[in-house]
Amino acid sequence: MSDVIVNKVAESSLITLNLEDYYPQQETALFDIKEYLFMGLILKEKDFRAALLQVDWEQYRNKNVAVTCTADAIIPVWAYMLVAAYLQPVANDLVFGNEEHLHKILFLKNLSRINAAEYTDKRVVVKGCGDLPITETAYVEITRILRPVAKSIMYGEPCSTVPIFKKK
Secondary structure (H helix, E strand, C coil): CCCCCCCHHHHCEEEEEEEHEEEEEEEEEEEEEECCCECCEEEHHHHHHHHHHHHHHHHHCCCCCECCCCCCCCCCCCHHHHHHHHCCCCCCCEECCHHHHHHHHHHHHHHHCCCCCCCCCCEEEEECCCCCCHHHHHHHHHHHHHHHCCEEEEEEEEEEEEEEEEEE
């Protein structure tokens, strides 16, 4: 009898995909229109435009920016468009919403850069536990990306997986 210990996981054809590798790392910022409202409630076009001219837009250089209004106020759509027009030349990326929404959008963009063809007919384990908080949005997106091409998709660790999909 041989005393050689064989690591069957290491010898398997499983590919582990760690979503932490696609976790957004770029710096983010929030642009809150609330700061530019009259009495915190009313957007006056002339004052708003004048205030935006005074903003140091360089503070947003190469950052990903969420544009929102945290005040309970009615903001015309053109106001968000105007802010976007100022941010677009300096910001790395910008979205309407809060910072959580920005994070989800950035994560989805990072995942969209995956070359699905690399996983054609492969057995893929999407790593489950890690140090970073991976949202359900990312797990749903990676499943959407891999399902058309992968031989099988599993969740967890190579030594203990939950089957998600298997091509018939």
